[in-house]
Amino acid sequence: MIEAFLFPVFRSATPLMLAAMGGLWCERSGVTQIALEGFMLIGAFFGAVVALGTGSAWLGFAGGIAAGMLFSMIYGVMVLHARANQIVAGMAMNFLAMGIPPVLSAFWYGSGGSTPMLPESARFEWFPIYFALAVVVVSALLYSKSRFGLRMRFAGEHPKALATSGVSVLLKRWQGVLISGACAAAAGAALSLCLASSYSRGMSAGRGYIALAAVILGKWRPVPTALACLLFGVAEAAQIRLQGVILWGSEAVPVQFIQMLPYIVTLVVLAGFVGRARAPEFLGQVE
């Protein structure tokens, strides 16, 4: 019974945890990150494409991550060098990510926005779940113990203090952006290679935004953020379990209300429990 419940929760929370860790490092370095959703789509699509082409889930996963990092570089150039508004540029990245898979899949597979089914051998059963947990543990250790974590936090809390100590803030922020690209793309690849069996249109379904909500709920700290992801994982697992279940009366709960569940949970949690969370002092400000 516990296994039957825990497994779906961890499965649902896996992409959230991965994307959230990416968002956490990016925002910690001082760069607002609302493009997680787009990075996920890119990772999911290219993960599936590479897995299809090579027949290997491992290469697919790596390919998805590489594509996500490349894609996040556009964002990095835009916000760190061209100084575009970070929210505006982030939304543009999400648009771009919505447009890339359908056009390319039409070009490559002649289909309108999804990839063909992946064979069993090119999919994962467990790996992304362990990978996500490992990323959380490593993030937590880096955050509190490492030189890397300390410097990343200063890049968001007081970039000038870091710069006058002789560390390049730009470098730290680039690392933040690239980590978010890699992690969110891994989250996307987990979606297409593990949770589902192909890339389908808009398959991230708002998980990138929910991951960002988890970062805020977790006050930009790795372990609380991961716990917040598990909470949202519960909501999502419950959503799947509740389909067609008769809760009261004689009719099933309308499917629409079940679909709303993760979003309502996010909204309630953000409004109810967080209050005014303190973001990194210099989040979103480029000197």
Next chain:
Amino acid sequence: MESLKERALGGGGSTHNPVVVSAVELKGITKRFGAFTANKDISLKVAPGSLHALVGENGAGKSTLMNVLFGLYEPDEGEIFIDGKLVQFRSPSEAISAGIGMVHQHFMLAEQMTALDNVIVGAEPTKWGCVVVSRSAARTKLNSLAEEFEIPFQDWDRLVCELTVGERQRLEILKLLFREAKVFILDEPSAVLTPQETERLFVNLTKLKERGKSILLISHKLKEVLEHSNEITVIRRGELIASVPTQESDEEKLAELMVGRKVELKDLGHRAMFANTDRAPAIRVKGVSGASQGEGYQDVSFTVMPGEILGLAGIQGNGTSAVFRALASPLRSAKTGQGSIEMLGQDTSRADFFELHRIGVGVVPEDRHLEGLMLRQSLVENHFLGQQNDRRYRSGPWIQRFALSRSVDKGIESFDIRPSYSNAVLGRMSGGNQQKAMLARAMDHKPKILLIAQPTRGVDIGAIERIRKAILAARNEGSAIVLLSTELDELITLSDRMLVFFRGQVVQEFPKNAFDEWKIGKAMGGSKA
């Protein structure tokens, strides 16, 4: 003056011992920003183990010069020598590794990080191959440094936001010691300290000197410079005016060198008491307690008469700003208890800004960038801020732009705001002109009460004179004025009476004839004189 300059260039820096190599030598440094020359051909030498003061007005180019030395700017011309060796800094990290450290005027400390993390960041002792920070090693080293240089500090795990200003400054000095700096640059270190804390700072700096460190001190406070430095360099409009050994100089001479003409700052017109004690007080504050932005105050009472300037003195965080906000923006500062605030006979403890404006109160907020102005907007837009309900400028939902810009033109004229057109954008103006724009706005409706905070912070001397004269003129016309300033000199110059705050309470009241810098400073530090 010529002779001073000659001597400076010839023998400066070698006041102790002519054979010793200078710890720092700048040769012909020139730094331009576009068409503007911030530093022009500046040369100076700092002897090892000495305190070299750099004095000059706001905007004279002191900070630019130090930023060049610290590697934040690359000079367009000129050379830097450290211990006699030619160096070239492309970034602060290169300056740091050459042994140069800087305590900036705005501390470079992240408020939400611990004291320890703030000290070690960028120079972390590590284990396991540069991956893991060894905080215990850092702690050991820091404790021994604190002991060696007699700068006590234990609260390594506290967040910086919980530390006092003095503690933060000591932390910055320890940060430089931790990086093994040999040359310390301090930018206006005493600006935020009481006379007592300043004294303590110089004790610490003397300890550093004794142990062979060299210190470059930027300041505009001539008294402390004369008391503590070994040599003084004066900079005006980007040029080096003179370098003189301290014992051969005095305050009057320095002031003249700094400004380029005779200064009589303290003499600002008629000083007779104007306060009319027969009339009712314009402001009556009775037993008010509360807090705002983490700063509390308890049981504060005072009155201000028409034609009187009441000065609020106190170190940052001791309640003056919070009390000021309780007067100027009552709705935004939480009050507790039963106290009352009355202005011109009306209860204003729950008034909104427009109510204050209507009964005749003008406000100049403390921080012009944060609370005062919209920097990307024009004078007209900024003039309207806080006057939205003024009948002259509004009909129904619409703004009367014509009347508004006419009134802006009047303000420009009477305060000599530059650039002098009403569409000028505030962000492109100097601090002095921004401050004048705020004063023009506050005085636009001929208020009977003026609440003024930090009127001359970061403002050049010309504008300071004009602003102070305007404040005195308003008082002479019978306005009741509350003046908050962290510049003790300014309070002494302008106020008719002074209240000193410590830990949220009024510890002492000084009448005009009892103003004494040292006694007031002592009260600011918490002990009654």
Next chain:
Amino acid sequence: MILFLRTLLGVGAGLGAGLGVAAYVGESPWKVFKILMGSSFGDAYSLGTTLLYAVPLLLTGMSVAIPFRAGLFNIGAEGQLTIGAISAASVAILLPDLSPFFAVTVAIFAGALGGGLWGGFVGWLKATRGSHEVITSIMMNFIAAALASYVVLYWIKDPTSAAAESLTIASAYQVAPWSIFEGASMGLALPICLAVAFVLHFALERSVFGFRLKAVGENENAAQYHGISRERVWIESMALAGALAGLVALPEVLGNAYKFKLGFSPGYGFVGIAVALVARGKIVHILWSALLFAVLQKGAASLDLETEKLNRDIVYWIQALIILGVSAEVLWSRIFEWRRARSRRKAQAPT
């Protein structure tokens, strides 16, 4: 002028990059461009259909631009217009017996009210709970989509249709198209929405309300210090934004489909972000920027039909690239404002 040139260059760069992609997948960029233009302005019918896209974009563009003045980013226009449309459609179906003039007014009001409440809620959450408006409005978009789907399927479903769409609204609610558009469903909505834009232009530039928005957007602290309630401005601007998005019910439900169709919006709410950005938040500029994006939207449908290798999703690319091109502040300022930047640095440098 320089600002306008910069914007134009941004748009040009975005369009150019998008057409470059077309060339890559093997379609002639010139052909793509001709399809876009021809299908938009070829004849009165095409023009009318383009306006059918432009009017909702005008509304959502303003819906993004107005909170932007106050420093808020309204990503929720899509949800707000969905709620506005379903509210108007529900009223029109559940109250069929009103007189024509009254009916249309009531339906417009219902649409604006529904959208306004949906948007105002986001402002309220920010004001009272401190929740960031970007995330809450995205969540509200998902909730709106599900809620609309529930209402249309359970309450006002057309039982004869296989698609997820409502019954046809009563004839009193139907706004007839103008004959000059030769059959395109564009009529009264055009002047009404232009009038709204006209009023809002003056409200933003000349009224105390507009000043309050600007003050909060420019310097929240200074605004609050000087008696402006930041919270009230947040709620008001988001409610107004929601109401504007909700007005999309007028051209779409009352003027075009005469029913609520699930998924009727081709992302008007999101494209509104691009519209507002290209117009830099100025309502006069939103007029032409809405038209530009309408051409892209309209042309996208034709691309599906008239080319082999491109589908309508290429429009996402072009939109994204235009947004990136316009928002790359430094890139353009390096080119145009080099001298000005120099003097600005000069002003900041000394202390």
